[in-house]
Amino acid sequence: MTTAPLIEARDLTKTYVTSEPYTAVKGIDFEVRPGEAFGVLGANGAGKSSTMRMIACVSPVTSGTLRILGMDAARDGERIRARLGVVPQDDTLDTELTVRENLLIYGRYFGIPWKALRERCDQLLAFSRLEDKGSQAVSTLSGGMRRRLTIARALINQPEILLLDEPTTGLDPQARHLLWERLFQLKEDGVTLLLTTHYMDEAEQLCDRLVVMDAGKIVAEGSPADLIERHSTREVLELRFAAHERQLMIDKCAGVTERVEVLPDRLVLYTGDGESTLAAVHALGVRPAGAFVRRSTLEDVFLTLTGRSLVE
Template structure:
């Protein structure tokens, strides 16, 4: 199958995942449709419990679907799981590298799982160590590595079989900003090399940086799909004006601000005014005699889209 002349590597139609007895179980994924095309970076966004991980496990062919169809690399995920897995790279949310082995040994042993010749594993390991910027750490114990280094090793290990698709579950969770940006660089390089990426993330800035297209999931369903820029244009205004007030005055000044724009969102510590021209709206705020403690005009982001679609309530 192709879309706009590009081969589709993952095709889901009416995909479902139900845990427990049929009819009385919990529906984690509730009939979703999406395509992932060769060479793109595709994101699954959603709060905890939205169905992202269940979807990823079905694509990784480690959890059978409960309904619908799922084709990966032209094969049926239900009947050709082992053949599909041989062409996938999987980066789980938690690093599973062996801390008692050296960095290089982790790659060498993992390569044997795919039945690769020893000489080829060694050659690929050298290239992957360079890719992950771990050449100088090759003979050190994994236990001595920083969190960012372990994450890069986990990604390098997932590439030992030269996969066509790499699945990344929360790839930068827990990393400091420097480690995150270095990891982004490595993922950009993979994409330039033609590897198809499918990732979940809780970081909206990461999704904006890495994803060509994405879907937003909520309660097991897809509630939006598109490019990051397209979703921002469709669901929110071009800019957001953030106003912070003294708690004692916030309610009174909030009432004064209403009607300035079509959408006003009241939070515990600030007021958000969604507008196409933040500076013009700020001038109108001052014109009504409203004097916030601070005022910030910023461009709308994917986080604004996400919270618009899924709400701000915490889901356990």
Template structure:
């Protein structure tokens, strides 16, 4: 798939991005609010028109082949759109009818998906009685009723507890192993590292970085990060004294970040300089460091 190149209008939500996704790949979109992620996903889903450039999904043009594309896609929206007045099983059966499958086929697939989502024992319960994690699993199961080639996931684990998140990750990993292509947006950097083979980081409608999680971390960060906390009234003075330690120093309102290949060596250098932080933490650099380096730390509403 290739996304469109922008036509130059001043209100472009997506401006000249270009990428290809391969079959069976888990491909992630990262970026702050308003970066263009959702617009890109809507164009891929053939529900928002392309105003310029070139886009092909499964070898087809969304402008001419929208119904054929949508028949081969599954979609998991950020907010669950389940029918709470129906049972778990009925949500699958009713949704399957939209694709025109025979009732016997839908019943068979629904039973398989209930097992896949670990909801077989909840099949006859009302949706409103389910936990948040169960609802997300049901939403994913429902999106698979047509056995899609591509599954679009918008913030699939937002609001879930760690146990529910890890179970969903395991289910999604199984789908990828079965050859389903996953396209997802997420604000959880650990989720992107766990699930995605490749990632694009978007900002102001453009792609600012692309690669595997490991490649992005290696390209834009040091191997480790040293986090130092000081009393607020000492922060500015200490930052000036630590300027030569590590590859890069970043001063945040509540702490200092020292980017270095060896965080322990950097901490030793801090102590040798006669500086004693309130707390010190050495950690591995991650996608969150890449994300904030590329898109900044200013809050975007």
């Protein structure tokens, strides 16, 4: 792709000045291109939210450069924010207003005329499947509905970039799928999506390209398929053992494949062919309580890169 990036970060750093100064983002570089869905994958505390808050121009950049829509985040915050949609991690809906009023007043903060707002409100309530909730108090909505309303609110100014900080954390599977479907729709409509998540399935489902963050740094970048190919094997064999012979069995498996990860609850063997590895393990006299062959996922990429699993 040769188009100019919508977001461009160079040596981007965030230090919080408190009694104990803390550097949450340690000099990261990345680019987000027009129309793509770009993910930031990482465990809690990796620096994802700090990065998002800097891009949203609500948190000042400590050092490095951050250019968004061709403007400087440090100088043109107000003008950049006018063209962004932000879905924060915390629920920040205005509880003193009804569902519809939340959209209307938020639009007023952008200076959109009332007449245009009323029309857009109807469209957005329909888009977020909240048509019949307009006059209700925000507190009566379910978690999934509140998230959809927050997304609708973020779309009131027809943003070119939508920032989503852990959009489905805390939602049940059905609510997540409905949300993903809406996000796909937005992507189809040409909105550039930038989202953070610690769910690998979400990253695989939604993201064209992603970066993996760990302890304030970017440790890998690429498409989900790319990352899996580069940092993991094609298949994975997972073995579980009875507690009393666990250590013995783990010792026996050493060297069966090039890479073996010992996790608290299971043993993970990285292999090109899971079935033949399982056969090899059996031949060594290993008797697993459970064996499971699957294809590699981003979870394995994360494990390879950081030595930790994503959701702990």
